[in-house]
Amino acid sequence: MKKLIISLSVGMLLGSAATALAATNETVQATFAKFVFKVNGQEKELKTAPLVVDGTSYLPVREISGLLGYELKYDEETRTINLDKNPKGDDKMPSTEINQNLVNNRALLDFIADKYQMKHKDGLSLSVNPDDMSEGSLNFKGEKYPIKITKDGQVDVSPLLEKGIITAQDLEKLQ
Structure with a gap:
């Protein structure tokens, strides 16, 4: 009888342990x-x-x-x-600060032309999407950079900051 009780007890302990192990071994696809x-x-x-x-x-x-x-x-x-x-040593502003990266579109074109010494602003223009006046692109040296434009003519320059065309110091001068 003792052997039966010991065998049942050991069996229940092993069964409990196996059940506990199975409960914690969840598979995820x-x-x-x-x-x-x-x-x-x-x-x-x-x-x-x-x-x-x-x-x-x-x-x-x-x-x-x-x-x-x-x-x-x-x-x-x-x-x-x-x-x-904006970690140290990086003069580019993070792309998520859209409201702080707004500048006047005319001032932006003039600034870039001066900074890169572009005569008659060849290769520099700002175009607006006729279907969505809040979207456009800055055409600069053969590349197009997507921009957002506010109703009052302000331009989000985040893509230009990311590409290094203008720096955070430039942005301060423009604002």
């Missing part, structure tokens, strides 16, 4: 996805493929923060992720 990322209308490519689990996309924080003009710092001790705007 995920897929790697390829997305088109655009920052201020400009297509950006990720080096690390995003993961999609149950319809939710998980993106690499370090890469995404870099695309948006932020510097990522991770504190392992506190398990804290810090995103800082």
Whole structure:
């Protein structure tokens, strides 16, 4: 009888342990996805493929923060992720500060022409999308840079900051 009780007890313990192990060993189905990322209308490519689990996309924080003009710092001790705007040594403004990156369209064209010593502003123009007057492009040295235009003629220069055509110091002069 003792053997029966011991055998049943051991069996119940093993069964409980197996059930507990099975409960914590949850499987998740995920897929790697390829997305088109655009920052201020400009297509950006990720080096690390995003993961999609149950319809939710998980993106690499370090890469995404870099695309948006932020510097990522991770504190392992506190398990804290810090995103800082406009890191030291980078005179480009982050692309997310749209309201602070507005300048007068005429002043922008004049400034760029002076900065790059363009005579008669050859190769420099601003065009507006006739279907959507809030969108346009700055044509500069054969390249087109997408821009947003406010109703009062202000231009969001974030793409120009990202490409280094103008700097944060230039923006201060323009505002």
